[in-house]
Structure formats: C-alpha cells, structure tokens
Amino acid sequence: MPSTALRVYVRNPTLERIGQIDDYTSLTVMPxxxxxxxxxLEVSADSSKANLLAEGNGLIIRTADGTLVDSGPIRAVDWSRSNDDSGAGKLTVNGLSDTEILDRYxxxxxxxxxxxxxxxxxYKISAVVAETAMRTLVNANAGPGALAARKNPLLTLxxxxxxGPTITRQLNQFDSLLVVLQDIANAAGLGFRVVQVGGGLQFQVYEPVDRSGTARFAFNLGNLTDAxxxxxxxxxxxxxxxxGGQTSPRSCKTVDRADPLFPGLVLEQFVDLTSVDTASVDLVAQMDQAASEALTAGAGQGSLAISPIDIPLLQYGRDYQVGDTVSAKVxxxxxxxVVREVTLSCTAGDGTTVKAAVGSTDGDGTVARIYKYLAQVKKDLGRVKTRKAA
Structure with missing residues (x-):
C-alpha cells in the first residue's frame, strides 16, 4: 500500500528550495x-538535515501525491532532551502559513x-467590487504599489x-490589514490566501469550490470515524x-436580523459611525454596510468537526481542500x-490522519449556513419528541 506520509521541503529566505526533511518523527499542519x-515538526537533533531548520527559512508541505498543503516561514526552533532520550535530543520546529504576511501591515x-x-x-471604500477592494488594500499597503519603505519585495497579486458584491465601507485609521480582509471576505463569501508561486508570494482571492455533490461524509458511507x-x-x-454628531448632524437607524435558533430574541448593539459625515452621498450605504457587518459578527454560529477517512474515491488534497464546500451528515x-480548517497529523511509520472543521465562528453571508442547518436539526428533533409524547 503506498505511503500517505506528508512530504516536507525546506526553502531559504528568498524562497529557493534547499532540501527535504524525510526523517521527521512527527508533523502536524493546520491550513x-x-x-x-x-x-x-519534530525531528532528531542528530538528523543530517537539522541544520536546514533555522529561523528565517521556511517549509513547503505537500501530500504524498504532491498537492500543496501549506507553506510558510519557520518562527521557532526549540531543542529538548530528557534522560531517556538517546543521541542529541530532538528539535521542535514551529511556523506559520504564508498568509501571515498580511498580519504584519x-x-x-x-x-x-x-x-x-x-x-x-x-479610509473609504465607495461602491467597489469586494475583490477589487481587497486587492487595492493589499497592493497599496504591502504590495507593489506600496511606499518603498513598506513594500514587501516578495509579495505579488x-x-x-x-x-464578490459591490461594497461601501469606511476603515478606521491603521486597522489591521488581515482583519479588514477577513471582514470583507467573510461578508462577501470569498476566500483569500497567500501562497508561494515560483520565487514570490502571491495574494489570491477566490470563490469556494462547491464539491458538496462529491465530497460527502457520513458514518454509513464508511468515511467518518467521529463527528x-x-x-x-x-x-x-x-x-x-x-x-455624525461631531461636525455634522446626527443620523440614527436600526437594522434587525432574526436568529433562526432564537427567533424572538432581541439583542441590541451600538455601531459607532460618529466619525462619518452625514452629508456624505454614500451615507445610507455606509450605515447599511456597518449594520450588516455588526449583525454578521454577532450572529449565532455553528461549527462541525469531523474526522474523515481517506478512501480510494475521496481523499484530502486530491478531492477536497480547505476552502472547498463539502457535505456532512449529522x-x-x-x-x-466551507471547510474552514484541517488538521493533518503524520508520524514516523504511520500514515496521515485528517480532522476537518466545517463552518466556524467567522460565519459567511448573513448567518453561517451550518448554524441554520443545526437550528433546523434541533427543531426537527423537537417535533419528533413532541409527536412521541403525544
């Protein structure tokens, strides 16, 4: 039976591949x-490849068939040894995905x-398509269009x-670039990432691929161990x-959004746009956008954790990945x-195990779709119990 062990390559600070770590003892990667x-990643300190594992270098991690799992810089290399250890001890290497570059700005x-x-x-975004707005923010603050002192030479678009839809919103001064991109993408139903392409790091925006018809997980299909x-x-x-209310007249409005699991629950939250000039021609759009984002952030959330089993017809990396839409029977x-997070674990002598998180507290659209499903499941079960009691 072919090995399912993950492949690990090392790159230098200029993103050139300089070697492979094929003798690691354990690896956990979470895209x-x-x-x-x-x-x-853990590896013996006696390994002939140990000298490659240094801060400033990075790892490129692929599945056994070569599909990219993740890549990113090494952030820490720790050494440890106990009385029971033989040799020179072990190295524990920790790192982050290349998307972390957006968190620097x-x-x-x-x-x-x-x-x-x-x-x-x-900073104002006025009636701009979501992807265009995201690319502009990255380009102007960190990419090729940024000031020379801020430009990251490795980052491309x-x-x-x-x-995505057309959006209008106002950013507070010096908001986190990563957080702003997350807010825009989650509200627009888009995905984004930074991945290594050749000798550069490329910012990409994409729509989740709908694989719900083929990537289906259920106990009765034999491809789940737990959920x-x-x-x-x-x-x-x-x-x-x-x-308004500072240099312009005050304007107030309320926007309601019923929760599917608690339809009668009212929870009010103040959304501060007092820095916005109420004479702005796009005032209504800004207020609606701010209300939508507050309601999305404060919506009820649901998450599903599943442990899939790779079978010949359905395997992680080949048939579905993080960011794809899948189906699960609960x-x-x-x-x-959407598959929001995957944890892949691999140890010496064993294959790779996969644990996936579907849906998350980030939500997408008005309310995370999985939360709506779970609300319906609970309602359906309640009806069944009521009928039995009757």
Missing part, C-alpha cells in the same frame, strides 16, 4: 480558510503618503477576477447605527458548508 495556518488612511502626511482619520457539532448563541440581532440531516 485555515481566511486565516493564518500553522505547523509543528495596517491600513493607512492615505497609503500613498508618508506617515507625517496621514491627516485623514479614515494574482489577476483580478472581479469576484461533533457545537452552536453559539447570537450576541447581536439588532444593530443601532449612529452616524443526525440524519445533510449540511453543506
């Missing part, structure tokens, strides 16, 4: 959708101007696919948006959502 993945109000000229307190789901109640079902109900 994440719209987030920073991480990896942990903030969104400047005037990204084309020097720091001494940042007189504005906000994939071609613009004009994906569990959790739900978290909402924290906001009514957004109270207040704009308590006789099929639910469909």
């Amino acid at each position: 994440r959708y719209n987030g920073i993945g991480r990896f942990t 903030t969104c400047w109000p005037a990204p084309g101007s020097a720091i001494g000229s940042q007189t504005d307190t906000v 994939a071609a613009n696919g004009n994906r 569990n789901y959790t739900t978290t109640p909402p924290t906001c079902t009514r957004a109270i948006v207040v704009a 308590r006789e109900t099929w639910m469909t959502d």
Whole structure:
C-alpha cells in the first residue's frame, strides 16, 4: 500500500528550495480558510538535515501525491532532551502559513503618503467590487504599489477576477490589514490566501469550490470515524447605527436580523459611525454596510468537526481542500458548508490522519449556513419528541 506520509521541503529566505526533511518523527499542519495556518515538526537533533531548520527559512508541505498543503516561514526552533532520550535530543520546529504576511501591515488612511502626511482619520471604500477592494488594500499597503519603505519585495497579486458584491465601507485609521480582509471576505463569501508561486508570494482571492455533490461524509458511507457539532448563541440581532454628531448632524437607524435558533430574541448593539459625515452621498450605504457587518459578527454560529477517512474515491488534497464546500451528515440531516480548517497529523511509520472543521465562528453571508442547518436539526428533533409524547 503506498505511503500517505506528508512530504516536507525546506526553502531559504528568498524562497529557493534547499532540501527535504524525510526523517521527521512527527508533523502536524493546520491550513485555515481566511486565516493564518500553522505547523509543528519534530525531528532528531542528530538528523543530517537539522541544520536546514533555522529561523528565517521556511517549509513547503505537500501530500504524498504532491498537492500543496501549506507553506510558510519557520518562527521557532526549540531543542529538548530528557534522560531517556538517546543521541542529541530532538528539535521542535514551529511556523506559520504564508498568509501571515498580511498580519504584519495596517491600513493607512492615505497609503500613498508618508506617515507625517496621514491627516485623514479614515479610509473609504465607495461602491467597489469586494475583490477589487481587497486587492487595492493589499497592493497599496504591502504590495507593489506600496511606499518603498513598506513594500514587501516578495509579495505579488494574482489577476483580478472581479469576484464578490459591490461594497461601501469606511476603515478606521491603521486597522489591521488581515482583519479588514477577513471582514470583507467573510461578508462577501470569498476566500483569500497567500501562497508561494515560483520565487514570490502571491495574494489570491477566490470563490469556494462547491464539491458538496462529491465530497460527502457520513458514518454509513464508511468515511467518518467521529463527528461533533457545537452552536453559539447570537450576541447581536439588532444593530443601532449612529452616524455624525461631531461636525455634522446626527443620523440614527436600526437594522434587525432574526436568529433562526432564537427567533424572538432581541439583542441590541451600538455601531459607532460618529466619525462619518452625514452629508456624505454614500451615507445610507455606509450605515447599511456597518449594520450588516455588526449583525454578521454577532450572529449565532455553528461549527462541525469531523474526522474523515481517506478512501480510494475521496481523499484530502486530491478531492477536497480547505476552502472547498463539502457535505456532512449529522443526525440524519445533510449540511453543506466551507471547510474552514484541517488538521493533518503524520508520524514516523504511520500514515496521515485528517480532522476537518466545517463552518466556524467567522460565519459567511448573513448567518453561517451550518448554524441554520443545526437550528433546523434541533427543531426537527423537537417535533419528533413532541409527536412521541403525544
């Protein structure tokens, strides 16, 4: 039977591949959708490849058939040894995915101007397609279009696919670039990542691939070992948006969004847009966008954790990946959502095990779809119990 062990390659700071670690004792890698993945590798300190594992270098991790799992810089190399260890002990290598590069930067109000000229307190996005807005933020704050002192020479941008809806929003000065991208992408139903392409790191925006018809997991299909789901109640079902009041007249509005599991629950939350000039021509769009984001962030959430078994017809990396939409059967109900996170574990002498998280507290769209499914499951079970009691 062919090995399913993950392949690990080492790259130098200029992203050139300089070797392979084929004698590691354990490896855990966790790619994440719209987030920073991480990896942990353990290897004997006696390994002839140990000298390659240094801060500043990075790892490229692939499946046995060559599909990219994740890549990123090494952040820490720790050494340990106990009395029971033989040889020189072991090295534990920790690192992050290449998407972490976005977490190094903030969104400047005037990204084309020097720091001494940042007189504005906000950065406005007015009626721009979501992907275009995301690319512009990355380009102007960290990519090829950034100031020389801020430009990352390794960062490039994939071609613009004009994906997602048109958005209007206002960013506070020096908001985290990664957090802003997450807010926009999650609300627009888009994915983003930074991956190594040749000798550079490329920022990519994409729409999740719908594999729910072929990537289906259920105990009766023989491709699950365990599954569990959790739900978290909402924290906001009514957004109270207040704009102006400083240099312009005050404008207020409320926007409600009923929770599918708690339809009668009202939870009010203040949304501060007092820095926005109420004379702005796009005031309504800004207030609606702010309300939508507050309601999305405060919506009830659901997550499903499953442990799939690779079978000949359905294998991670080949048939589905992080960011793809899959289906899972939970308590006789099929639910469909994006694979948000996968944990792949591999040890010497054993194959690779996979644990996937479907849906998450990030949500997507108005309310995470998986939460709606779980709400319906609980309602259906309640009806069954009521009928039995009657």
